[in-house]
Amino acid sequence: MPKGSNQKFKLYRLAQIMQEQTDDEHYITMPEIMDGLAKYDVTADRKSVYNDLRDLSVLGIDVEGEPVGNRYHYHVVNRAFELPELKLLVDAIQSSKFITEKKSNALIKKLETLVSKYDAQKLQRQVFVSGRIKTMNESIYYTVDAIHKAISENKKIKFQYYQWNVKKEMELRHNGAWYHISPWGLSWDDENYYLVGYDSDAEQIKHYRVDKMLHIKLSNESRDGKEHFKKLDMADYAKKSFGMFGGKEQTVKLLVKNSLAGVIIDRFGKNVMLIPTDDEHFTVNVDVHVSRQFLGWVFSLGEDIKIVGPDEVVDEMKKEINRIINQYKYDS
Incomplete structure (x- = not known):
């Protein structure tokens, strides 16, 4: 029998159909699978699709078939995340003040792709982000990434730090002077994200709200303060502060x-x-x-x-x- 059309996309589309349309409570039959592939202009004979369903396990997608009447019903089992786990992640994202409303919604949208369209609706009903007090610093992701990079490369960082004035305007502290700090860790406390670092000029450990840090960049200088952090338990330190x-x-x-x-x-x-x-x-x-x-x-x-x-x-x-x-x- 000749091969169908768009065969190079078949396994990808089959995985997409199974992950989007099935879960522990929702099944799909072989005719429905064939119709689903046809919507993507992918045609194939049943025998090859049976083989492809088995091959999906190589991609980490386990599919089970159960006989119901005179037909088999297929669904995905053992997903990377269970629905209660994703709800927990959604709640954590929602309640995080340091993640902007825009980024919160984008992250939750990505989490929805990890479950079927039916379970995605259950996650959507969990979303009540609008109106919450959230940071307005959209660059926080990149700030956190830069801090981790500096820590892994044992480098100091430079950044500017701001506060809000009575006109609700962002106002750089210390007249826009650059802070030159040795980063040693990040701490989440009282709904905010903090950099814990060493200020060489003041010769002491200091904390900085990550969402109030601007224009962060790595320095060429190696970090100071190792002796202060060598025996420091970050969780214990946060508990005391x-x-x-x-x-x-x-x-x-x-x-x-x-x-x-x-x-x-x-x-x-x-x-x-x-x-x-x-x-x-x-x-x-x-x-x-x-x-x-x-x-x-x-x-x-x-x-x-x-x-x-x-x-x-x-x-x-x-x-x-x-x-x-x-x-x-x-x-x-």
């Missing part, structure tokens, strides 16, 4: 009501020791970078938590409380 704000690292003793045990574990992990003091309270020692953001976190939990040591941190909290009181005093 509230909102990625720096501060003196100290062990702080907290007196906490039992009802907040979950809050403490969620923030500092299950390895912290909760030491009972009475039937209603426990103490816990936590390593943190003491900053106004940390004090604000303690303050937000109200009367159920109290800093009890060291004295200098207790004094810092008292000063912060007095500052707030003075800020909200009524004029006499």
